[in-house]
Amino acid sequence: MPELPEMETYRRQLTPLIQGMAITGVEVNRPKSLNVDPEQFIQTLLGNRVVRIDRRAKHLLFLLATNEVLLLHLMLGGWMFYGTEEEKPDRTTQVVIHYGTKHLYFIGLRLGYLHLHSGSEVDALLSKLGPEPLEAHFTFARFQAECKGKKSNLKVVLIDQTIISGIGNCYSDEICFSAGLLPIRKIPSLQEEELNRLYHAMRAVLLEAIQYGGYMESPLFSGDPLTGQFDARCRVYDREGEPCLRCGHPIIKKEVSSRKCFYCANCQA
Template sequence: MPELPEMETYKTLLGKLINGQKISDVEIGREKSINVPVDRFIAQVSNMTIKTISRRAKYLIFQLQDGSCLLLHLMLGGWMFFGREEERPDRTVQVKLSFGEQHLYFIGLRLGYLHLLTSDEVKEEFEKLGPEVLEADFTLEAFQQIMKKRKGMLKTTLINQEVLAGIGNAYSDEILWHAEIRPDRKVNELDEQQLIRLYHSIQFILNKGIKEGGYMDHPLFKGDSKTGGYQFYVYDREGEACTRCNTNIIKEEISSRKTFYCPNCQN
């Protein structure tokens, strides 16, 4: 599932490609991927100019010239491709937005969606989300105050979008490996130094993920050398050697989520 670094990468790259561009045509391949009748979606979105693209947590918000928004959540397996028809991947497309001869393809939206909403409806969608962990006001003190109220396992807490926005299954493992803390530790068992390490690991790993283009397998466009450059330390590396201590990485299930960590240097 794309997380904060992947969606931030999409936001940056798409901003350069389609900001200020008019949507010349719309095609819907799967009605369940949108939230209004197909005819209404096409009528309201066609000929609209994209004013800005922003990100909140794991969402992208395409703001249209009339004030309405397209809210994207890729969920599990969703991705995008931008290019000409002849460059299009050989995959089923759920939604296609055209910009003249170039098209933005939304692929793999079996659980994901592209919803047409008012700006107020978007705000309602975000009401329960926790803070953006890379914003300037997300200080160490703010993080400590949030964590003082939590008692559950670290893994579960980090991926809870109502606690912290944007961290998912993969980067939670990466963050905890970097902080040298086991994912099954309880939040209220951590000492001050461990909380400080955890805060700085959140900043380091997510910024590294953004800088390296996240971990998505699929390029956004032909010749895209930015997307997918991030290499995991522990996630999805069961049985491989930890790069810090050479112990084999193990996989366990925590709250029904596959979780990867080093049993030696995370404690």
């Protein structure tokens, strides 16, 4: 599932491609991916323009010139591709937004969605999300406050979108590895120094992942040089049985609260 770095990579790469461009056509192949009648969706978008793309947690917000907002959550298996019909991947599309000869394809939106809202509706829908971990105001003191009173393990807390937004399975494991902490450790067992390590690891891992285009390898456009470059830099995620890059012991895969979890039992404590 796309997490904060993947969605931020989409935002940064897609903005110069479609911002300010007139929408010349819309296809809806799966009405269940929308929250409004397809005809209303199409009529709102035709001739409209995306004036800005924002990101909040794992969502992208396409702000339209007419003040409506397209709220995208790709969920499991969702991705986007921008290009000509000839360049399009051989995959089923649920929604397509046309920009002349180029098109923005929404692929794999079986669990995900592309909803049309007013600005106030979006604010209400996203109000329960926790703080953004890379924002300047998300200090170590704020991080401590968010963790205070939590009884769960690190994995569960890091992926809880009401505590900290944008982190999922992949980066929770990478953050714990970078901090040298077991993702199965309970929050109350952590000393202040360990929490501090976790906080700085969180910021460092997410920034590195954004720099290298996240871990999902499906390109956004033909010749995309960035998307998915972090996959080869993952230290533990999806590396079960491989030697730990820090100590050489095999990486362990375990199910934690119904989520797959990867870690080194030797150098994470």
